[in-house]
Amino acid sequence: MKLQVMYFAWLRERIGQGSEQVETDAATVAELVAELRTREARYDLAFSDLSAVRVAIDQELTDLDASLDGAREVAFFPPMTGG
């Protein structure tokens, strides 16, 4: 499947781009992360501490175990610091 993958804050900076199209067969977010980490060192570095990574599927907060079934947009970012 084709996913729009987005990165924010220091994940965006480490990976060097804000979004990209990813062709993947990953069934869960965790599988997608594992796949991205094998690609290039910048991904591996960005995802080295998963406790500091939050994820949203189609703009709803979820977690790494979530299924990618039907997903179109997956976003990765650090804990939010708004307000």
Add this chain to the structure above:
Amino acid sequence: MKLQVMYFAWLRERIGQGSEQVETDAATVAELVAELRTREARYDLAFSDLSAVRVAIDQELTDLDASLDGAREVAFFPPMTGG
């Protein structure tokens, strides 16, 4: 001693005036109240339920047991309802 005695809200309405000069030898607020109650029915009525009466001496909240020693102004009023 001469005291300026003030009444607010329904105490003012029942007694029929907002303030008056009172010549008294009362040692405490409670003694002053007892003295006022013997004066006229309107005072007796106003002070009939003392649980509903609050008192300030010289503009500081206090209670019925407080001494009148050195007092210049004594005010009686119901529980406050500001805000």
Add this chain to the structure above:
Amino acid sequence: MRIAVQADSFDPGAELTRFAAGHTDQGAIVSFSGLVRDVTGGLEAMQIEHYPGMTERAIEQIAFQAKTRWNLGDVLVIHRYGSLTVGEIIMMVATTAPHRTDAFEAAEYLMDYLKSRAPFWKKEVTSQSADWVAAKDEDEDALSRWDGS
């Protein structure tokens, strides 16, 4: 610290703008505004009596207690007296603080104490009646949460 006890109406938004302008070193600003509400229907006027002289002192003491208790930048209290109609502003408090929790708690503390410890009395006037508002147990209870901590 600004404390005003006044008959005149005021715009809480304009007051907030002025208050905030002086405190750009504080991260958090909380405001509370209280308006005349027609609870039972048919309210023609809300009359507010106060004890001139004591009112300002009592509010000042409450504000100083708040400043002792929390890390605050500044405090604003405006309270009206006289005859007000439905929807009119009655009073406002505002606080600034480095952190939001202090600003929120101090504003709630000020409200709880103003309600029950500042010498104001409200009377609700309808075409049928004119009744002094009774003090609520819940307002007295609200004070107890600030005890001892």
Add this chain to the structure above:
Amino acid sequence: MRIAVQADSFDPGAELTRFAAGHTDQGAIVSFSGLVRDVTGGLEAMQIEHYPGMTERAIEQIAFQAKTRWNLGDVLVIHRYGSLTVGEIIMMVATTAPHRTDAFEAAEYLMDYLKSRAPFWKKEVTSQSADWVAAKDEDEDALSRWDGS
């Protein structure tokens, strides 16, 4: 309910005036304004990144939760993104309610959730450095007080 995610600055006082004008049937109005504060000294800019599209949705969900949980009249949330300087307004929430406790609690709830559940990220830029603000344990802890009750 008005939710705005915007780059433009705004005046919280003017927003409060507008918000209050529509709600004269509510007795209580609480507002919170957050300003850029220079905690360490030398802050040149606070850059705020957000996730367009998700931001509005997330705030809307938080506001709906607040309206379910408390007896509220209305809710206002404005949050900026982009590059801000010291003393500038970052965001504002406001609530109206018949009673002050609802207005206060809902405003605190909105703040706690916006801090940690709306997709905003802050970066502090000085002449020496540019660091992403770390999430605070205390902000995560603040959410837990709304659990279960």
